[in-house]
Amino acid sequence: MFDPSARTQTLPSKHHFDTLDGLRGVAAIAVVIFHFMEIIYPDPSENFIGHGFMAVDFFFCLSGFVMAYAYDDRLKKMGLSTFFKARIIRLHPLVVFGSVLGLLAFLFDPFGGNPEAYRAGRLLLIFICSMLMIPFPVMEDRFFNLFGLNAPSWSLFWEYIANIVYALVLVRLPRKILLILLVFSAAWLYYVASSAGSLLGGWAGSNFWDGAARISYSFLAGMLIFRYNLILRNGLGFLGMTVLLSIAFLMPSNWGWPAELAIVLVYFPLMIMLGAGAITGLAAKNICKLSADISYPLYMTHYAVMFMFLHYYTANKPQGFFLGGIVIIGLLLLLLFAYLTMKFYDLPVRRYLSNKMKK
Numbered sequence: 001m002f003d004p005s006a007r008t009q010t011l012p013s014k015h016h017f018d019t020l021d022g023l024r025g026v027a028a029i030a031v032v033i034f035h036f037m038e039i040i041y042p043d044p045s046e047n048f049i050g051h052g053f054m055a056v057d058f059f060f061c062l063s064g065f066v067m068a069y070a071y072d073d074r075l076k077k078m079g080l081s082t083f084f085k086a087r088i089i090r091l092h093p094l095v096v097f098g099s100v101l102g103l104l105a106f107l108f109d110p111f112g113g114n115p116e117a118y119r120a121g122r123l124l125l126i127f128i129c130s131m132l133m134i135p136f137p138v139m140e141d142r143f144f145n146l147f148g149l150n151a152p153s154w155s156l157f158w159e160y161i162a163n164i165v166y167a168l169v170l171v172r173l174p175r176k177i178l179l180i181l182l183v184f185s186a187a188w189l190y191y192v193a194s195s196a197g198s199l200l201g202g203w204a205g206s207n208f209w210d211g212a213a214r215i216s217y218s219f220l221a222g223m224l225i226f227r228y229n230l231i232l233r234n235g236l237g238f239l240g241m242t243v244l245l246s247i248a249f250l251m252p253s254n255w256g257w258p259a260e261l262a263i264v265l266v267y268f269p270l271m272i273m274l275g276a277g278a279i280t281g282l283a284a285k286n287i288c289k290l291s292a293d294i295s296y297p298l299y300m301t302h303y304a305v306m307f308m309f310l311h312y313y314t315a316n317k318p319q320g321f322f323l324g325g326i327v328i329i330g331l332l333l334l335l336l337f338a339y340l341t342m343k344f345y346d347l348p349v350r351r352y353l354s355n356k357m358k359k
Contacts, residue, residue: 018288019278020062022238023245023271025291027055028298030249031152032334035303036327039310050253053200056155057264058245058271060215063159064222065272067166072226075171085357087163092133093349094300095156097341099130101304102149112311114141133157137205142307144205151303154203158215166219175227178220185217186265193257199264214264221269225276233277238284241275290339297346298338305330 034052044050075083103123107115115123122138129136130149135157139148147153170178192213193199202211224230236244248263248271280288309330318326 017276018280018285019236019238019241020065020272020275021292022280022284022288023241023275023291024059024062024295025288025298026242026245027058028295029331029335030055030246031299032302032331033327034249035306036309036330039306039313040323040327044253047253049249051251051260051263052249054248054260054263054268056202057199057214057218058248058268059155060158060162060218061222061225061268061272063162064219064224065226065276066222067163067219068171068223068226071166072171075167080167082357083167084163087160089350089353089357091156091159093346093353094296094341095133095150095153096131097345098150098153098300098304099127099147101301102130103127105304105308106149109308109311111308111315113307117141133160135205135208137208145203146205146208150300151203151306152299154211155215156300158202158211161212162215162219166223170220170223175224178224178227182217182220182224185213185220188213189217189264190261193261196257198257199260218264218268222272225269225272230273231277232273234274234279236274236278238278238280238288241271241278244274245271293342294335294338297341298334301338301341302334305334 030049030052034047034049034055037047037049037052038044041047071078071083078086106113109115118126126136126139126148128134130147130153133147133153133156135146135154137144137146137148139145142148142151145151145154146157173181189199192201192210196207196210199210199214201207202209202214248267251259251263309326313323
């Protein structure tokens with residue numbers, strides 16, 4: 001059982017969950033590979049990482065755990081204003097940067113696209129909504145994504161909503177109430193999965209509320225893992241946890257929505273419990289830190305090239321080793337760009353804004 005009075009002894013305030021940090025990067029890479037592969041193989045049954053999209057559900061569960069760990073015992077002392085400023089500083093610089101990259105890629109795509117179909121005023125409105133995290137699913141040529149210029153922002157939108165609800169409501173609720181909410185969220189998630197035939201929703205206007213169901217369950221599950229101190233000490237390490245997490249993304253697509261539901265309801269929470277308790281060696285800690293550092297920049301910048309790749313692939317139909325080389329080199333370049341973004345944009349901007357907030 002979790003003893004609130006023993007929280008600092010069980011989970012020291014400066015403790016880092018190294019393996020969980022590292023798994024952020026693993027999940028982000030899975031998303032990037034999934035996006036490459038879904039362009040090449042529109043039929044999910046042919047996609048070897050057809051469940052890579054479920055990395056988002058893992059992110060949501062991890063977010064609930066981290067938020068409860070970081071703020072449950074100090075949100076009241078720091079105040080709502082400071083909390084929201086801290087979250088905006090942490091999340092929003094890359095929201096803006098991803099929007100800018102998305103706009104530039106849309107306007108100057110060398111392989112296709114139709115920016116001329118949009119009047120300057122409408123495109124400006126789409127760009128402003130993207131930067132301000134206001135869903136605006138109007139780009140038909142981009143499958144009516146909630147954020148046409150940077151599709152992954154849909155999950156950040158729900159992350160913002162979860163942060164607001166956490167600070168205003170969830171942080172004050174006892175565990176029993178959270179458990180009741182978790183049960184209702186699980187029922188909602190079941191309805192979404194069975195109705196849609198998949199949990200691949202939340203990113204477009206037509207499946208908007210699917211995103212709410214996905215984050216509701218996973219975020220609450222992450223919170224309760226912390227609240228009940230459900231940490232499973234183990235010697236799996238970062239490599240072992242990487243293998244276990246990857247199994248979910250590589251799960252055969254023909255297993256259908258019941259398997260997806262089981263992964264989200266049970267398997268990902270188990271991954272958080274094991275990841276939080278995994279013992280990580282010194283060398284692995286450095287890898288985990290780098291993985292964590294580039295995970296968010298990778299997630300928020302990679303989609304600027306995805307529609308360019310779609311247009312190139314549609315026009316040229318590369319095959320075999322050449323196509324494989326494009327994907328591998330593309331992934332490596334995106335990783336490098338994420339690192340450079342982290343080092344020369346995200347960290348300096350956040351440092352500057354944090355210093356301004358302290359004045």
